Amino acid sequence: MNVLTYGTFDLLHHGHLRLLERARALGGHLTVGVSTDAFNAVKGKCCHEDFDTRVRRLAALPCVDRVITERDWAQKADDVRRYGIGLFVMGDDWAGAFDFLQPLCAVRYLPRTPDISSTQLRELLLKEQVG
Numbered sequence: 001m002n003v004l005t006y007g008t009f010d011l012l013h014h015g016h017l018r019l020l021e022r023a024r025a026l027g028g029h030l031t032v033g034v035s036t037d038a039f040n041a042v043k044g045k046c047c048h049e050d051f052d053t054r055v056r057r058l059a060a061l062p063c064v065d066r067v068i069t070e071r072d073w074a075q076k077a078d079d080v081r082r083y084g085i086g087l088f089v090m091g092d093d094w095a096g097a098f099d100f101l102q103p104l105c106a107v108r109y110l111p112r113t114p115d116i117s118s119t120q121l122r123e124l125l126l127k128e129q130v131g
């Protein structure tokens with residue numbers, strides 16, 4: 001079964017890796033939508049790494065079968081149809097947010113890994129640069 005997830009994946013960390021590995025194990029083929037820098041700006045999200053860097057790192061992971069571009073909020077249903085997706089997965093910080101896809105595919109929210117985030121890592125890098 002084809003599985004789909006989305007995210008920014010700035011400064012790829014073990015919380016991301018655990019999410020991606022669990023998502024792939026649920027279906028056997030994982031497509032990851034990566035937010036462009038322009039879409040992150042719309043979301044009010046700042047990134048340490050640019051789009052190409054984030055994509056290259058994700059594409060190198062054995063648990064990631066395909067990387068696609070996430071340009072806006074509205075593309076998800078089209079992507080589900082285009083890639084024959086049977087299961088849509090996100091971390092549970094998004095619980096309920098994508099239930100509207102349920103007529104098209106199953107939707108699951110996996111427990112977020114505690115005590116790690118890109119925000120936390122960006123803050124640490126900033127402290128290093130200032131200090």
Ligand code: CTP
Nearest residue numbers: 007008009015019090091112113116117118119
């Ligand atoms: N994720 C997770 N566990 C974490 C961090 C993220 O399972 N500790 C999951 C999110 O729930 C999402 C995916 O990884 O499904 C991509 O999350 P992203 O927003 O890119 O990562 P964050 O570390 O949450 O980024 P930020 O701090 O910038 O919000």
